[in-house]
């Protein structure tokens with residue numbers, strides 16, 4: 001069941017960028033590169049370039065600020081990617097974290113069975129009509145078999161069954177296994193949260209759509225531990241907080257909708273789950289999940305480890321295993337949504353300009369500083385301004401090419417402000433500040449720049 005929370009009819013008339021435009025901008029301007037490109041590339045693994053790493057860090061920091069710093073009752077952990085293998089047996093991932101896989105017997109390519117409605121059990125199912133998207137042959141798929149998505153590896157020098165472990169497929173388990181440690185080492189009381197940002201790995205059968213679905217990615221997850229019986233209200237609260245955050249960082253509301261998971265499609269640990277779907281260049285798809293995981297994980301870990309996972313409420317002298325409301329978003333997927341949302345092409349003075357209208361606090365470079373021309377003391381003054389601003393902000397200094405070209409390059413990089421030193425600057429100490437979105441230029445005293453830019457760059461509210 002899919003419920004639009006707002007309707008596309010009300011959407012900002014501007015569509016998001018097309019995937020090919022975004023991929024090309026990412027390579028051209030150093031946001032995202034194909035991994036190991038000089039060797040022909042590795043399918044579905046990507047490297048973040050100089051602008052991409054800054055944007056990713058800014059998104060991660062904005063999430064951490066909103067989820068941890070601004071909540072007294074939420075703390076962070078940074079657990080290892082490799083965990084005790086029993087964690088994944090207990091969590092249910094060894095037995096159930098799988099997708100149905102089919103193989104085309106003609107070209108031997110493998111796909112997720114759920115990409116073909118004809119193959120779905122109980123569906124409209126004439127398997128002879130299912131067509132291979134690679135070789136085009138029909139009706140040659142094997143029966144679906146379950147394929148576990150976890151990456152297996154060996155811990156230590158002996159590669160035998162006893163040394164098998166996994167690269168974590170979700171960060172959440174790092175919070176659950178540290179539940180007691182956090183309770184015992186901090187003063188948190190239920191309800192409280194444990195947040196974590198880190199890499200996760202899934203051997204996806206069909207990764208794709210650029211950085212949307214990859215085998216290595218980063219998650220930003222928060223597990224909120226609540227008293228049973230209060231879980232449904234907390235679920236609503238976190239859904240609304242997360243919606244506010246997503247729109248607060250600039251994603252256009254009409255491009256977000258909520259998908260409620262039907263009961264028969266819920267993950268093995270969930271009582272209720274919704275996805276925030278975003279209208280990506282390839283269509284509506286999951287961006288973030290909010291899940292009611294009940295006491296499933298803590299209870300299972302209690303049973304398997306023999307260690308108590310109870311919370312004792314001293315005020316009422318009651319004990320219980322808390323329920324968990326989880327918020328889970330992929331950092332890389334969020335970066336794709338933010339880039340797609342920010343991408344605009346528009347006509348300015350008879351020319352097409354590409355501009356990334358990123359929220360100013362997320363932009364990889366906050367301000368670019370230019371001398372209008374390379375003479376008459378302008379470069380020296382501009383360099384002094386850049387050096388001063390660099391102490392507090394990410395700054396880019398550029399003196400090459402025409403001023404129009406320099407502005408366009410910064411528009412493509414999403415830089416919200418450009419400061420230009422001109423002839424008048426030398427006479428009266430003022431500079432112009434150009435706004436990326438309105439194209440307006442204000443003349444301000446150079447000595448007031450730090451204050452003016454700090455105000456204009458203020459981050460989104462939590």
Ligand code: GAP
Nearest residue numbers: 170172212213214217287288289328329330333
């Ligand atoms: N701990 C719960 C959990 O992992 P999930 O819905 O499987 O839930 C959470 O994943 C988020 O992680 C997704 O909403 C998505 O943003 C991101 N994600 C999942 N698989 C991904 C992949 N293969 N590539 C990129 N991001 C992924």
